[in-house]
Structures are given as C-alpha cells and as structure tokens.
Amino acid sequence: MQRTPPDILPVDWPIEQAEPSWPTEQALDRATRVLIAGGLVAIPTETVYGLAAVALDSMAVQKIFAAKGRPQTNPLIVHVADVAMARSLAGDWPAAAETICELLWPGPITVVVPRAAIVPDVVTAGGSTVALRCPEHRLTRRLIAKLGVPLAAPSANRSLGLSPTTAGHVAESLGNRVDLILDGGPCRHGIESTVVDCTTTPPRILRLGPIHRDQLEKVLGQSVVITSFHGEGTPSQIASGAVARSPGMLVRHYAPRTPLQLSTCSAQCIARLVQSGKRVGWLTFQDERSQLTALAASPSVIILPMPLDPDVFASQLYATLHAIDQRQLDMIVVDMPPATDAWGAIRDRLTRASIGPQEKDSRSHDSSTTHTNAFEETA
Ligand code: TXA
Ligand code: MG
Numbered sequence: 001m002q003r004t005p006p007d008i009l010p011v012d013w014p015i016e017q018a019e020p021s022w023p024t025e026q027a028l029d030r031a032t033r034v035l036i037a038g039g040l041v042a043i044p045t046e047t048v049y050g051l052a053a054v055a056l057d058s059m060a061v062q063k064i065f066a067a068k069g070r071p072q073t074n075p076l077i078v079h080v081a082d083v084a085m086a087r088s089l090a091g092d093w094p095a096a097a098e099t100i101c102e103l104l105w106p107g108p109i110t111v112v113v114p115r116a117a118i119v120p121d122v123v124t125a126g127g128s129t130v131a132l133r134c135p136e137h138r139l140t141r142r143l144i145a146k147l148g149v150p151l152a153a154p155s156a157n158r159s160l161g162l163s164p165t166t167a168g169h170v171a172e173s174l175g176n177r178v179d180l181i182l183d184g185g186p187c188r189h190g191i192e193s194t195v196v197d198c199t200t201t202p203p204r205i206l207r208l209g210p211i212h213r214d215q216l217e218k219v220l221g222q223s224v225v226i227t228s229f230h231g232e233g234t235p236s237q238i239a240s241g242a243v244a245r246s247p248g249m250l251v252r253h254y255a256p257r258t259p260l261q262l263s264t265c266s267a268q269c270i271a272r273l274v275q276s277g278k279r280v281g282w283l284t285f286q287d288e289r290s291q292l293t294a295l296a297a298s299p300s301v302i303i304l305p306m307p308l309d310p311d312v313f314a315s316q317l318y319a320t321l322h323a324i325d326q327r328q329l330d331m332i333v334v335d336m337p338p339a340t341d342a343w344g345a346i347r348d349r350l351t352r353a354s355i356g357p358q359e360k361d362s363r364s365h366d367s368s369t370t371h372t373n374a375f376e377e378t379a
Contacts, residue, residue: 008167008181011044011139020139027182028143034179035060035147040067042156042170043079043143044184045135047108047193047210048163048318049170050079050153051178055089058120061152065122067177070159075125076152077110077133077193081144086132089150091116096220097132097198103219105134106141108189108210112197123152133193139184155192162256162325162353165190165318172322190315191345196224208345210314226344253352254318256325260332260353267291270333274300281324283334302327306335310342317346321353 009027013020020028031041035053038060043052051067053060055078065072080086083101087093091114100111115130124130135141144151155163157173164170167183194209196216205213205226216224258281263269266286271294273280281302286292295301304320307313324332334350337343 005176006042006171006178006181008171008183010183012184013139013142020142024139028139028146031143031180031182032146035151038063039179040064040177042164042167042174042178042181043137043140043151043153044167044182044187045079045137045140045153046188047135047191048165048187049156049167049181050140050151051156051170051174052079052151052153054147055079055123055150055152056118056120058122061120061122064152064154067174068154068157068159070154072122073125074154075127075131076123076154077131077195078119078123079140079144079151079153080132080134081141081150082134085144085150086111086134089116089119089130089132090114094198096196096203099220100196100198100216101134104211104216106136106138107134108136108193109133109216110193110195110207112195112199112206114199129197129199131195137184139182143182160253160255162254162318162321163192165315165322169318169322186315186319188315189311190318191349194345197227200225208348210311210345212341212344214341254349255353255355256321256332258325258327258329258332259356260321260334260350262336262350262354263333264336265333267295270301271295271298273331273333274298278330279328281327281329281332283320283324283332285335285337302329310337310346313337313343314346317349 011024011027013024034041038057040063041052043050051064053064078089083105086101094113097111097113100109110131110133112129112131115124115128119130156170157164161173164173165187167181170181189210192209194205194211195207197204197206202222203224205224213224213226270280270282279300281304283304283306285306285308287305292303296303302324337346
C-alpha cells in the first residue's frame with residue numbers, strides 16, 4: 001500500500017525569544033512521539049539535515065539504513081543534547097574529546113571516542129568506537145533534551161547522494177521513507193561536520209568540515225593529522241583505503257545525478273564544450289564580464305557565479321547542486337577552489353562528487369591507477 005508523503009512541520013525559534021512558540025513546541029511534541037514509537041524524523045542542524053532515530057533503539061536505527069539504502073558497515077553519528085549525555089555513551093573519555101566538547105560544542109564537529117556497552121552494534125557498525133556530536137541548532141538540541149535520549153542521525157539523503165540543506169531536499173530524496181520532517185529553514189554551514197578521531201595521538205581529522213585544522217590545533221594546543229582525502233591528491237587516493245578508519249569516507253559520495261567535473265577551465269573551454277553539443281552548468285569564480293557575456297547568451301549554458309569566501313561557498317554548494325541537478329544538463333563543471341586549508345572540506349566534497357559510479361566500481365578493484373578527474377585548459 002502506498003504511504004502518504006511525510007508531513008513537513010515548520011519549526012522556528014527566534015534567537016531573542018526565551019521559549020519556542022506554541023506551534024514549534026507542538027511540532028517537537030509530535031516528533032518526540034514519532035521517535036519514541038520507533039519512527040524516523042528528519043531534523044534540521046547547522047550543517048545538513050539529519051535522518052534521526054532513537055540511538056538506543058536498534059530496530060529504529062535499522063530503519064535508517066533501509067531508508068537511505070546505506071550499507072550496514074558504515075557507522076552513524078550519535079547526536080546529544082550536552083556533554084553529560086555524550087560521556088554516558090563513551091567507554092573512555094580522551095582529553096582531546098574533553099577539550100573539543102568544552103570549547104567547540106555545541107557546533108559542527110564530531111568526536112570519535114571508545115564506545116560504551118549501551119550503544120547498539122548497529123550504530124557503530126560493530127566497531128569499538130562511537131562518533132558523537134552536539135549540534136548547535138538549538139531546536140534539535142531541545143528535541144533531544146525533551147526525549148532524554150540521544151539520536152542517531154546520518155545526513156537525510158539516499159546513500160551517496162547530495163546531503164540536504166533544506167527540508168525540501170529531504171522530501172525530494174527520501175519521500176515517504178521518513179515519517180516526519182521538521183523544517184528549520186536552510187542549514188547555516190551547508191556541509192557536514194568535521195569528524196575527529198580522538199582515540200589516537202595525535203588526534204586525526206577523518207572528515208574535513210566547517211571547523212578547520214588550524215582552529216582545531218589552536219583549541220587543542222597540539223598538531224592534528226588529516227587522514228581524510230582533502231582535495232590535494234587524485235581521486236584514486238580516496239579509494240586506496242587511506243581513510244579506512246571512517247568507512248563512509250571511501251570513494252564516491254555527495255554526488256549530484258548529473259556528471260560533475262572539476263576544472264581549471266576558462267570561458268573558452270566551456271564554449272568548446274557547448275560547441276560540441278553539451279548542455280553545461282558552470283559553477284565559476286570567474287567574474288570577467290567580457291568573457292562571460294557571450295557564453296551567458298547561449299541556451300546551453302547556465303553560469304552560476306560562486307562566492308570567493310569558502311564559508312559562504314560551503315553554505316550555498318549543495319543547494320546550488322540540488323537546483324542545477326533538476327535542469328537535466330549533460331554535465332556540471334565546477335572551478336577547482338584554491339589548495340588551501342580553508343577550502344579543504346569543499347575540495348574534498350567536490351572531488352568525491354566528481355567520481356563517476358563506474359569509476360567507483362573499477363577503483364575498488366584497482367585503486368593504484370593514477371587518475372585525475374579534473375579537466376584542464378589543455379585537455
Ligand atoms: O554534519 C553532520 O555530521 C551530519 C549531521 C546530520 O549531523 N551527519 C552526517 O552523518 O554527515 P553521515 O552518516 O552522513 O556521515 C557520518 C560520517 C561517515 O563518514 C561515517 O563513516 C563516519 O562519520 N563515522 C561514523 N561513526 C564513526 C566511527 N565510529 N568511526 C569513524 N567514523 C565514523
Ligand atoms: Mg552522509
């Protein structure tokens with residue numbers, strides 16, 4: 001039997017208001033009931049929307065994997081209301097985790113720590129660690145506090161696709177696979193949290209995100225290692241297992257349906273693609289009007305000027321890719337951002353998005369092949 005689409009309930013809590021308004025409180029009550037009954041609720045966070053179930057309810061967590069089409073080998077992040085809740089889920093509490101939680105929580109950073117026995121195997125994919133995050137989004141923190149139990153929540157999209165930064169993206173990707181969507185507006189950061197493994201010395205960044213390495217080093221007073229691929233190597237390095245400690249960071253990820261190419265291309269290069277009959281969306285830093293005007297007149301090109309500030313770029317990236325993915329183009333070309341720490345998380349996401357589905361399969365057999373997905377002016 002066909003299920004009806006999920007309700008999308010608007011939730012809002014203006015910062016100057018001491019308490020959320022009644023419709024918002026009512027929406028949180030309903031979300032609480034759905035979660036306690038073992039259902040799935042999409043929640044707003046400051047990074048991307050999450051697909052939440054009560055983390056201590058194995059059956060409910062199983063539904064997350066089914067709804068996303070996610071392999072059970074990929075563990076989930078557990079979202080907590082505060083540090084005390086986080087500690088109750090940890091078997092051991094490393095000093096680095098303590099410092100991060102004290103100074104950067106609530107916020108867009110996830111710590112990986114030894115797990116406590118109460119965390120179900122399905123959440124950790126049977127591993128000995130658990131990933132914990134206290135979101136800055138205060139409505140979601142309020143929801144978790146109301147429940148009194150943590151929420152397991154991966155990004156609220158079908159596996160490997162683009163993460164959702166609006167409630168509309170969630171509905172588009174998951175449809176009636178989710179019971180209820182809380183619409184807290186567009187996500188402020190727009191890319192997924194930084195993930196830091198605190199079980200090693202020095203701590204390791206497993207996924208680059210809104211909190212950059214230099215911020216983390218300043219807070220911790222020590223150097224941190226980046227294990228994650230961050231846009232400075234070839235895509236085959238991603239597949240080579242350098243990131244095996246974080247299973248979800250392997251190969252293709254965060255991808256629109258339309259093939260995406262990273263480029264160091266100019267307007268002339270895009271013009272050549274159009275002449276060859278391609279319909280192209282171009283996310284570009286170029287602002288040379290003279291170069292762009294002729295191209296913009298072509299019905300085969302959509303030019304999307306992108307901001308030069310990495311944080312603003314991140315906040316718009318997925319929304320832009322979601323929108324352009326609707327246009328049935330032949331390809332999306334994205335100007336390669338600079339190779340600096342500030343752009344690391346964005347280069348990481350774009351590089352993963354540029355790996356095609358067949359490449360993903362072939363690379364799992366031959367990860368040593370040198371390969372570049374970026375096409376260049378001379379190509
Ligand atoms: O911003 C975010 O982190 C969002 C919001 C909803 O909080 N969540 C998110 O979850 O991006 P997900 O499942 O899409 O990505 C979580 C990443 C995956 O790469 C997963 O492999 C990794 O974190 N991860 C989870 N538990 C882990 C663990 N115990 N050890 C290492 N990596 C882990
Ligand atoms: Mg995800």
